[in-house]
Amino acid sequence: MRTIMKAYISEIAGFVSRDVEIRGWLYNKRSSGKLYFLLVRDGTGTIQVIADKASVGDEMFARCEELTQESSLIAKGTVREERRAPGGYEMVLSELQIVHLSSDYPLTPKEHGVSFLLDRRHLWLRSSRQHAVLSVRSCVEKACRDFLDSRGFMLIDAPILTPAACEGTTTLFQTDYFGSLAYLSQSGQLYMEAAAMAFGKVYCLGPTFRAERSKTRRHLIEFWMLEPEVAFATLDDVTTLGEELVAFVVRSVLEQRRDALETLGRSLEALEQIEIPFPRVTYGDAVDVLKSKGLDIKWGDDFGAVEEAELSKSYDRPVFVRYFPSECKAFYMKSSPDDPRTTLSVDLLAPEGYGEIIGGGQREDSLEVLEEKVKKAGLPREAFEWYLDLRRYGSVEHSGFGLGLERTVAWICGIEHVREAIPFPRMLHRLGP
RNA sequence: UCCUCAGUAGCUCAAUGGGUAGAGCAUCCGGCUGUUAACCGGAGGGUUGUAGGUUCGAGUCCUACCUGAGGAGCCA
Numbered sequence: 001m002r003t004i005m006k007a008y009i010s011e012i013a014g015f016v017s018r019d020v021e022i023r024g025w026l027y028n029k030r031s032s033g034k035l036y037f038l039l040v041r042d043g044t045g046t047i048q049v050i051a052d053k054a055s056v057g058d059e060m061f062a063r064c065e066e067l068t069q070e071s072s073l074i075a076k077g078t079v080r081e082e083r084r085a086p087g088g089y090e091m092v093l094s095e096l097q098i099v100h101l102s103s104d105y106p107l108t109p110k111e112h113g114v115s116f117l118l119d120r121r122h123l124w125l126r127s128s129r130q131h132a133v134l135s136v137r138s139c140v141e142k143a144c145r146d147f148l149d150s151r152g153f154m155l156i157d158a159p160i161l162t163p164a165a166c167e168g169t170t171t172l173f174q175t176d177y178f179g180s181l182a183y184l185s186q187s188g189q190l191y192m193e194a195a196a197m198a199f200g201k202v203y204c205l206g207p208t209f210r211a212e213r214s215k216t217r218r219h220l221i222e223f224w225m226l227e228p229e230v231a232f233a234t235l236d237d238v239t240t241l242g243e244e245l246v247a248f249v250v251r252s253v254l255e256q257r258r259d260a261l262e263t264l265g266r267s268l269e270a271l272e273q274i275e276i277p278f279p280r281v282t283y284g285d286a287v288d289v290l291k292s293k294g295l296d297i298k299w300g301d302d303f304g305a306v307e308e309a310e311l312s313k314s315y316d317r318p319v320f321v322r323y324f325p326s327e328c329k330a331f332y333m334k335s336s337p338d339d340p341r342t343t344l345s346v347d348l349l350a351p352e353g354y355g356e357i358i359g360g361g362q363r364e365d366s367l368e369v370l371e372e373k374v375k376k377a378g379l380p381r382e383a384f385e386w387y388l389d390l391r392r393y394g395s396v397e398h399s400g401f402g403l404g405l406e407r408t409v410a411w412i413c414g415i416e417h418v419r420e421a422i423p424f425p426r427m428l429h430r431l432g433p
Numbered sequence: 434u435c436c437u438c439a440g441u442a443g444c445u446c447a448a449u450g451g452g453u454a455g456a457g458c459a460u461c462c463g464g465c466u467g468u469u470a471a472c473c474g475g476a477g478g479g480u481u482g483u484a485g486g487u488u489c490g491a492g493u494c495c496u497a498c499c500u501g502a503g504g505a506g507c508c509a
Contacts, residue, residue, distance in 0.1 A: 028469095028470075029468095030467095030468045030469070030470095030471050030472090031465085031468075031471085032465060032466060032467065032468050032471080032472085033464080033465040033466050034465085034466045035465095035466050035467065035468070036468090037467075037468050037469080037471085039469090048468085048469085050467080050468090052466075053466080054466085068460095069459090082467090084467060084468080084469085085467090085468095085469090086469060103460095104443075104459080104460075105459090106443070106444080106459090107444085108443085108444060108445090108458060108459050108470090109458080109459090109470045110444070110445065110457080110458045110459080110470070111444080111445055111446095111458090111470095112444060112445070113444080113445075113501090113502085114501090114502070115500090115501055115502070116444070116445095171507090186508095187509090208509080210507085210508070210509090212506095212507060212508070213434065213506095213507090214505095214506080214507065214508075215502095215503085215504080215505090216503085216504065216505075216506095217503085217504090218508085218509080219507085219508075219509090220509090223509065224509090225509060302507085302508095304505080304506075304507090305504085305505075305506090306505095347509095355508095355509090356508075356509060357509070358509080359508080359509060402509060403509075404508090404509030405509085406509080407509060408509090418509095429500090429501080
């Protein structure tokens with residue numbers, strides 16, 4: 001018996017007229033009398049496998065009949081180009097082995113509700129849309145890392161268990177740490193500031209946790225952030241960095257995951273417009289614009305979902321809003337030298353109403369001013385002594401930002417809710433599977 | 434935490450003004466030689482989220498609770 005080459009479906013075009021073996025799961029099947037059309041997926045793609053009763057024989061044809069949705073199988077056959085087949089290629093079956101017979105697979109090829117699907121997220125991942133979204137996520141993470149690595153940044157992994165709040169304002173998950181309290185990190189930023197003083201240009205990419213009772217399409221309890229931090233960098237430097245990063249990420253997805261975007265029905269034109277430079281407005285100007293549009297907002301208010309959506313609607317690409325009032329931003333933001341009411345801060349709002357995907361700015365580098373800000377924010381000084389040290393031993397101006405991975409993926413994919421942009425979402429009232 | 438909406442078959446939904454609970458998909462049986470969420474015929478499948486109330490009679494009306502979804506605030 002001759003050996004047959006194993007192939008992945010994504011590479012099937014290179015095997016035309018050859019006999020190959022594919023290993024995967026039955027996505028769906030259709031029959032037409034003496035024919036079976038098996039839609040097989042192997043994680044890299046899907047292909048139609050055709051079984052002709054006359055040529056495969058009664059016994060193998062009966063095995064096709066026996067196959068249920070999501071049964072695992074090994075199929076051997078000849079690859080050919082076929083216009084009538086989805087994807088343009090199909091495999092003419094010559095041998096079929098059922099690895100495991102699935103029964104009563106809960107996700108039928110028809111519609112399901114969100115709650116039902118989320119309860120079965122471990123199975124939902126197998127569907128083509130989820131496959132597409134998560135392949136974009138994988139591409140976004142790689143593009144982020146490639147971009148920063150190519151610019152000489154060092155990856156510094158931030159701790160998850162921390163002794164205190166990074167930004168005392170938001171709620172933290174608490175856990176026991178051998179008799180004392182520890183908290184799950186809500187940002188790696190403070191540690192990145194320390195690392196920037198050691199390595200110059202650094203970033204972290206990892207999960208963060210917010211124990212906020214948020215319940216919107218833009219919120220997760222556990223989400224991932226990319227946080228670059230650069231020594232000797234100003235607000236302008238880091239604005240430009242964010243702009244080039246986002247443009248690079250979008251371009252990478254367009255180049256490498258076009259098929260996924262098409263599966264999702266994403267408008268490619270909207271993404272192709274994402275080119276630098278992105279518009280930059282000041283917080284003050286943004287408030288004036290919003291007022292002129294009739295929104296009820298005054299100087300000093302932070303932007304809500306309505307304000308963000310209204311602002312981003314005016315542009316066909318992401319827009320930077322800078323110089324927010326200090327009351328809207330965290331204690332470590334450096335005040336503007338020419339207007340102490342405002343901070344050297346920057347948010348990036350994604351278009352099409354997807355809201356804030358970047359938040360950052362220039363950090364306070366004066367020991368005295370930072371001590372005062374820690375005090376004013378009502379934070380426990382002891383927990384921040386190490387952070388204050390960074391201003392005692394060779395303090396320099398430095399800046400950075402956090403990019404929300406799921407919001408970025410949701411925007412690029414054009415999906416409604418961030419919960420689909422992460423493999424296993426943790427949300428208010430949902431911890432599992 | 435607040436506001437709005439919804440819980441009926443495994444899933445997605447329907448059921449006039451209160452009068453015997455219905456369809457598609459899935460499952461099982463039968464048919465079809467190029468299907469595209471295939472199609473056609475047949476079968477099984479229900480304590481209508483829970484508890485109470487009104488009524489001759491409640492999926493439908495009332496009260497409370499539970500669960501979920503959408504949104505707000507906060508933020509990425």
